[in-house]
Amino acid sequence: MSQLSQLAETLIGSEIVRLGNEINTRISKGEKIYNYTIGDFDPKIFPIPQELEDGIIDAYRNKYTNYPPGDGVLELRMAVADFYKDHLGVSYETNEVLIASGGRPLIYSMFRSIVNKGDKVIYAVPSWNNNHYVHMNEGEHCVVEATPENHFMPTAEDIAPHIAGAALLCLCTPQNPTGTTLKKDTLEKICDLVIEENKKRGDGKKLYLMFDQMYFTLTYGDTVHHNPVALRPEMKAYTIFIDGLSKSFAATGVRVGWSLGPAHVIAKMKALLSHIGAWAPMAEQKAVAAYLQDKEAFKTYLTSFKAGLEERLQTIYKGFLSLKEKGYNVDAVAPQAAIYLTIKIDVAGKKDGDFVLATQSDVTNYLLTEAKLAIVPFYAFGADKKSPWYRLSVGTARLEEIPQMFAQLEAALAKLG
Secondary structure (H helix, E strand, O other), X not given: OOOOOHHXXXXXXXXXXXXXXXHHHHHHOOOXXXXXXXXXXXXXXXXXXXXXXHHHHHHHHXXXXXXXXXXXXXXHHHHHHHHHHHXXXXXXXXXXXXXXXXXXXXXXXXXXXXXXXXXXXXXXXXXXXXXXXXHHOOOEEEEEEOOHHHOOOOOHHHHHHHOOOEEXXXXXXXXXXXXXXXXXXXXXXXXXXXXXXXXXXXXXXXOEXXXXXXXXXXXXXXXXXXXXHHHOHHHHHOEEEEEEOOOOOOOOOOOOEEEEOOHHHXXXXXXXXXXXXXXXXXXXXXXXXXXXXXXXXXXXXXXXXXXXXXHHHHHHHHHHHHHHHOOOOEEEOOOOEOOEEEEEEOOOOOEEOOEEOOOHHHHHHHHHHHOOEEOEEHHHHOOOOOXXXXXXXXXXOOHHHHXXXXXXXXXXXXXXX
């Protein structure tokens, strides 16, 4: 008989954490690994903005070390609302803004505020952690299998069969793990589905949209980020934004996130967080509030930061296209946004000597052992176990190491019979 809760006994461990532990063990033993798994940044390559760092230090020196307000300091909520108006063209009041220690507690409190046991939750795979949040809340999984033809983004046609009676629709754009984005017409069609469904429900429980746009500032080339409230103002009543500092400013460890949405939903999320205590530290909140208002500093930092990320994404993308041209069974999706490249390594069934790479897990382990390349398979994000697609993250990539990485990868692929 189980000695713990049903949740504890049934919760699935993170494949990314398992892979990360294995990589760290190898690195600690002196092995050289090209670790492109983690959705994080090497601060030596991508430091946080100097103005933000100075502001955090100054805030501590000014003794901002007590509890922050439960919904976040007022000046930060005001700064976030101004930031959204300036960059996204949507208007929010301070009681529609909630601050927390990154995106995770906001997502969890949002799920707990909306999803009852047995409620339908719609999400596409591959996607980051939606399957785990649905499981933790005992919701009904309504899974959309996204396809390479649509750059692994869901369509309105994919979503429509599940929408009747659903409590929550989860979208992320730019997408983790794919680095791809929802097109304007696709998002408009999805919004129209949500609006029409909610009209049918009258005074009943509404269908809400969780719109995770943690990477929205990191778009490249002619890629344009769109948000549901700007496209369809009616969506403001049903949309909960998940966003924050982590990716826009390479500040994953600073732990300042924000959510914007209907005041009554935000109030319930705040109440839940008051019991969890997942507040962003007071000093960091003060510093972020000041930094968001320094528009010139933000613009300067983002220009340089994006250029560095895009150079890495394009270099690795072209490297995979070169391998493909040489006849290796690999591919890649042109980078659009975020810090991720979607790549395909389809060698399951091939042999390394007498050992057959029977599963995609075998392929992942082979790449780590033979090519010293650590990447995350899409099955870690809910996709089919046989999927040959991977997430490659460039936040820790050193430009000077990329040619050597490809040399080792090609040698490993050439060995396979």
